[in-house]
Amino acid sequence: MQRRPLVVSTIAIAFLVLVAGYSFLVDRAADELPPYWPTDGWQTSTPEEQGMDSETLAEMIEYLRDYDGSQVDSLMIVRNGYLIAEAYFYPFTKGSKHDIASVTKSFTSTLTGIAIDKGYISGVGKHVLDFFPDRTIANLDANKQAMTLEHLLTMQSGFECIAAPAEVTLMEMVSSPDWVQCTLNLPMSEAPGKSWVYCGSGAHLLSAILGQATNMSASEFAREHLFGPLDISDVIWPTDPQGVNRGYGDLCVTTDDMAKLGYLYLYHGKWEGQQVLSDAWIRSATQIRVKVSEEIGHGYTVWFVRDDYGFYGSHGRGGQAIYVLPDEHLVMVLTGRGSDPPTTKGLIPNYILPAVKSAEPLPENPEGVASMHSLIQQLAQPPVEYPQPVPEFPATAEQVSGKTYVLEDNPLGLRSISLVPEEDEAVLHVTADWTIAGDAEFEWLIGLDGIQRIAPGRYGMPAAGKGGWNADNSFTAEIDEIGNILIWQAKLRFENNQVTVTLVESRGLYPEIIIQGELANDM
Numbered sequence: 001m002q003r004r005p006l007v008v009s010t011i012a013i014a015f016l017v018l019v020a021g022y023s024f025l026v027d028r029a030a031d032e033l034p035p036y037w038p039t040d041g042w043q044t045s046t047p048e049e050q051g052m053d054s055e056t057l058a059e060m061i062e063y064l065r066d067y068d069g070s071q072v073d074s075l076m077i078v079r080n081g082y083l084i085a086e087a088y089f090y091p092f093t094k095g096s097k098h099d100i101a102s103v104t105k106s107f108t109s110t111l112t113g114i115a116i117d118k119g120y121i122s123g124v125g126k127h128v129l130d131f132f133p134d135r136t137i138a139n140l141d142a143n144k145q146a147m148t149l150e151h152l153l154t155m156q157s158g159f160e161c162i163a164a165p166a167e168v169t170l171m172e173m174v175s176s177p178d179w180v181q182c183t184l185n186l187p188m189s190e191a192p193g194k195s196w197v198y199c200g201s202g203a204h205l206l207s208a209i210l211g212q213a214t215n216m217s218a219s220e221f222a223r224e225h226l227f228g229p230l231d232i233s234d235v236i237w238p239t240d241p242q243g244v245n246r247g248y249g250d251l252c253v254t255t256d257d258m259a260k261l262g263y264l265y266l267y268h269g270k271w272e273g274q275q276v277l278s279d280a281w282i283r284s285a286t287q288i289r290v291k292v293s294e295e296i297g298h299g300y301t302v303w304f305v306r307d308d309y310g311f312y313g314s315h316g317r318g319g320q321a322i323y324v325l326p327d328e329h330l331v332m333v334l335t336g337r338g339s340d341p342p343t344t345k346g347l348i349p350n351y352i353l354p355a356v357k358s359a360e361p362l363p364e365n366p367e368g369v370a371s372m373h374s375l376i377q378q379l380a381q382p383p384v385e386y387p388q389p390v391p392e393f394p395a396t397a398e399q400v401s402g403k404t405y406v407l408e409d410n411p412l413g414l415r416s417i418s419l420v421p422e423e424d425e426a427v428l429h430v431t432a433d434w435t436i437a438g439d440a441e442f443e444w445l446i447g448l449d450g451i452q453r454i455a456p457g458r459y460g461m462p463a464a465g466k467g468g469w470n471a472d473n474s475f476t477a478e479i480d481e482i483g484n485i486l487i488w489q490a491k492l493r494f495e496n497n498q499v500t501v502t503l504v505e506s507r508g509l510y511p512e513i514i515i516q517g518e519l520a521n522d523m
Contacts, residue, residue, distance in 0.1 A: 033267070034080075038263065039229075042256065043082055047079075047355065048361065051080075051362055052084060053368070055372075056351060057085050057351070058368070059351065061075065061085070061087055061375055061379070063342070064334075070341045070342055071336055072319060072335075072341075073092035073098060073483070074088050074089065074098070074255040074334070075255075076258075077331075079356075086376070087379055088376075088379070088380050090383070091382065091464055098253070098255065099249075099251070100251055101250075102249050102301075103251075103321070104237075104248065105247065105249070105314075107251055108203060108218065108248075110281075112209075113278065114226060121213045124148065125150065128151070129145055138184075143190070144188050147192040152206055153206070153285075154196070156196055156290055157192055158189060159188060159189065159201070161197050161199035161201060161202070163198040163199060170200040173200075177241060178240075182201070196291075203247045204246060205247070206301075208244045217243060217245055218237070218247065219237045222235075225276070226276065226277075229274055230261075234257070235257075236251070236252040236459050236461075237250070238250045255335055264276060264277060266324050268282060284300065309349055312324055318337045319341025330356070338507075339506075390449050391469065393421060394473070400499075402419075402420050403519060403521075404416050404418045405517035406517055406519075407517040408515060408516050408517065412513065414501075414515065416520065417499065417517060423448075424448050425447060425453060426477075427446070430443070444457050446468075446477045457479075457484070462482050464480040465477055465478065474491065474492070474494075475494075476490070477491075487505065488505055489506060498516065500516055500517075
């Protein structure tokens, strides 16, 4: 097969969808069964035992460590079923869950395939509006009536959907009281199937359709038919106000469990003697269903393929990725929270493929393996930091400590906030609705001595915070939500019985948000 030059393009703000021709990539996957099923965990091996060069993989890990514009959180490489490299970059830790952003869409499309395989849905040609007979839908016309499940899967719905440079339509949806209704009410810009337009709201409809077709939520259906067979149990999948799991993003799973989905696709949907997902669906999902330009296209939702380098995969905002290389019997997973993640900008052609030396074991390289493991251990360690003297608190600190400020309506659904500063730490207590939190309340722990404090935050997932008083009535904190991806700059300015909360998400997902609040006792 002739190799073509690598072409990299960016689509919208959150995703990188890469592709050249495809029609037979899945056929090149291994026909034989794997040596074992990693239901209860991955068995380990050295790279050389699986025909790969540990020194080249160490170079890739160093590249990820030093990559400008990205904070990589984890890396897993599985070849021939064996885990040959696993790295966790402090402060992210092994076994922690991670928001996988739009890789969620690949789970959603997989569940859609399972629902079709099992007869809950007749096929991708089913009309979308048929799943919602009891809803009154605005902007109803022939184009909307013609929209099918496949149009949603291929992002050719015809909806008037704005996704670049920011996902305006998605933000409008999550700010509405009924996300499904908001999406169904969208005007049509053209006939479905005419052109590709990235639309996260359409992916959320897929989750709602699963619920309508199966009488189970997407998460319940997954527990029975996908998560259950693969033993994926440590999961957070937030919902909309009506309890529909977010089909477009925010699924939180471990790095291990992302690799299991890739492994399921590598082995044609089989798992422990069971056909969890049909091979026919995998072929449909991972081939080009629509071309975006001469170089760019994708399959169902965010599954993409690069035939020139022999792999397909899924990307999500911040650096979430699952890559499947059928020829090499290899699955690679990345998580991160970068504004410009490395993804395929050199990883596959410059490191992974050069590291693959043989289908057979290579001579042992204990020094290379030891060097790679030493680097991995270093990445997992916290940096050496020394606490700085905590400046004397201003009088405002005692006046506001522990008092609750009720916040005005805001895009994040934050309802109240209180600050408790004590010695070298402060606790920022927040109550919220479903929009961002998923919890009725959560806390962020803030180090006041220049050192981050790591403690459970939203969804109980770790967050790291540090900050302090920078004026008599102003408190500033930097909150790195680690597995929740977002990194916030938060400023609280207290004046009389009011607080002004200014929030900036440093990765650019949200614009600056200014929220006014008033002391609860005076409301």
